[in-house]
């Protein structure tokens with residue numbers, strides 16, 4: 001089975017003690033690529049991800065300013081994104097977006113940071129990794145306002161079907177996290193079952209949201225665990241886990257072409 005973890009925060013301190021081992025453990029479990037979004041407002045984030053990407057060719061880096069940190073977003077971050085894009089150091093802008101659940105930054109400030117980074121990504125020709133929590137309508141509005149047509153990933157999807165449909169219509173892939181395995185996530189499973197196979201992705205959002213059966217007692221999530229989310233998604237789509245894995249890996253490779261190591265082919 002070949003799987004991709006389309007979203008893992010391997011820059012976080014939770015991985016300081018064993019970061020390369022976490023990646024090797026994922027590869028041993030059949031994960032062939034991991035997309036890691038760095039946050040430009042946290043100084044150690046990008047160097048950590050860049051170091052990992054240099055060590056492991058199928059660890060792909062992205063960068064942006066998260067909705068939570070939108071209050072710290074500044075023009076200088078766009079300059080930094082410009083340097084990174086010109087150097088080929090990032091494959092996407094993200095994660096960026098809106099989060100009206102936590103409201104760590106004022107909604108208007110979040111929308112401004114999102115719009116500015118969408119405009120940058122459009123000009124740079126890069127896909128985006130979008131975060132949306134209780135903000136689906138405004139995410140769609142921002143994508144439309146910027147006439148953003150490059151597509152990308154709506155990650156850790158928790159919104160409703162109309163939001164998924166609208167983002168699919170705008171060329172986005174929809175990525176599901178370990179939440180899909182939670183007992184109370186019946187509504188989300190119904191949405192996932194409706195997303196076309198050629199637009200589905202899976203992710204861990206490590207170190208958060210460990211899937212069942214790893215969930216509980218604050219256990220750290222890691223990319224190897226994406227297998228469990230893929231298994232549930234396969235069941236929802238009426239597919240064998242291998243077939244779901246191949247489809248999601250193909251989807252990811254369509255968005256982010258990557259070279260698989262010979263041993264993994």
Ligand SMILES: [Zn+2]
Nearest residue numbers: 095131155156
């Ligand atoms: Zn997110």
Ligand SMILES: [Zn+2]
Nearest residue numbers: 007009095205
């Ligand atoms: Zn994230």
